[in-house]
Amino acid sequence: MTAIIVVMLGLIVFASAHWGMHPPSRVETIDSTSLHKGGEFSEANLGTSIAPDGSAVVRVVAQQYAFVPNCVLVPAGVSVTMRLASADVVHGFLIQGTNVNAMVVPGYVTTVHTSFQNSGERLMPCHEFCGVGHQAMWAHVRIVDANRFPFDEAKAKAVSCAQ
Numbered sequence: 001m002t003a004i005i006v007v008m009l010g011l012i013v014f015a016s017a018h019w020g021m022h023p024p025s026r027v028e029t030i031d032s033t034s035l036h037k038g039g040e041f042s043e044a045n046l047g048t049s050i051a052p053d054g055s056a057v058v059r060v061v062a063q064q065y066a067f068v069p070n071c072v073l074v075p076a077g078v079s080v081t082m083r084l085a086s087a088d089v090v091h092g093f094l095i096q097g098t099n100v101n102a103m104v105v106p107g108y109v110t111t112v113h114t115s116f117q118n119s120g121e122r123l124m125p126c127h128e129f130c131g132v133g134h135q136a137m138w139a140h141v142r143i144v145d146a147n148r149f150p151f152d153e154a155k156a157k158a159v160s161c162a163q
């Protein structure tokens with residue numbers, strides 16, 4: 001048994017040191033009970049904005065049982081930062097066919113950096129059981145060619161597929 005423990009601890013040290021695997025180090029807290037009252041995750045800020053450096057910032061609220069916005073619009077080939085907050089319980093999200101896969105824990109902001117190379121539609125389901133409506137909780141991510149993305153509009157306000 002001691003040998004098993006030593007081997008497992010050794011694997012953790014190996015993975016941390018060799019592959020740079022580690023839990024998220026940048027902890028950002030937020031009051032999940034007042035997301036709708038204003039601040040970064042108020043309704044008008046949800047969706048995709050273009051930052052001054054040209055990268056995209058996607059803000060999404062996860063709540064029982066939907067993501068808001070329900071369809072995320074992003075340009076292909078552009079650096080994307082996804083920022084998610086939960087309004088109630090623990091949710092999870094992944095984007096099919098990408099490296100995006102994270103938990104959304106109430107009280108914290110989940111930040112994921114990625115970029116999408118090809119245009120197309122991808123599903124973004126909640127993958128953490130969050131209640132009776134869990135299986136119906138999913139969103140779409142619509143990746144469009146950069147020349148079809150409304151950059152000017154997204155510099156002024158957040159956009160999503162429904163625009």
Ligand code: CUA
Nearest residue numbers: 126128130134
């Ligand atoms: Cu949200 Cu499962």
